[in-house]
Amino acid sequence: MAIWAKIKQLELSQLFVLAKTFLFKPRLILPTYKATKNTVKICNNLFGKAHHKDNKTNAFRHALWNFKIAEASLPQVKQRDKAIAWAEEITNLHERLSPNPTLPQTMDLHNNKIGRQLFLQEISSEEIIKKLQVMMKSAKLVQQAQEISAYQNNLVFIKTM
Template structure:
């Protein structure tokens, strides 16, 4: 039985923050430097199926996050932790359709999501939070690899009940659960 879904309200200050963080696809592309564009091109040439799978999983993740947590998953809250964890599971799940080598799939998932965090405009703690929640998603992938999206969503809703609010980098080392920065 899935956990009760909690609504996370958005105040005016948080809404402004979301609006300022949202970038169009073109703005994201324009902000990539030569090294980042080169890395994406090389990865695409080396791993076209994984890149396709990553793109597909990212679209699914954003749709799920917007449906489950409208206008709040872009903050540094539980909704964001949920989004990052399922993103990593879905990337690995989609990539596993092209490779039975789960170590390779998980290495790719880590590489591409770490790369994303490197170019994303985030403060240090937000970046560390995202990297941690990405890792939690990858950790749970092995048990969820054959699960439906609904089952994955339900698993991470349960994980939200024990998510930990953090305020320092040192706290992350001791936590083996989803984390968030603000309510």
């Protein structure tokens, strides 16, 4: 996921929504960008290109991405709940601007939430990777969006490697 390539693919109306989001929170542009870039780098190192599929590695990436955005924005927003709100806002926006079919989108939103929940547990940046790797072992394979709500504390995925 090359960030600039994704931005260049957006339609004008989508670019407007993205610009408007950052217009009111300009100090969060750089932390969000760095967190996103760091997440992709970590996932590329751990999984190669596999994390671009709807599998366990993708679940890992979405959770880590939310954790990293919340962590990176905390020094700017000063409160954990505001950092969580920003991570949710920006990653939900990503799902709106790059729409998936219902099942992959529901999976992504669920795994995003897992990452934000882990951030609230005050897990360190070093520990989060190990924690998510352990969580991948108990990740749940789902075939319908309705199944996902049964796994509130688990990563979920829809494709095996």
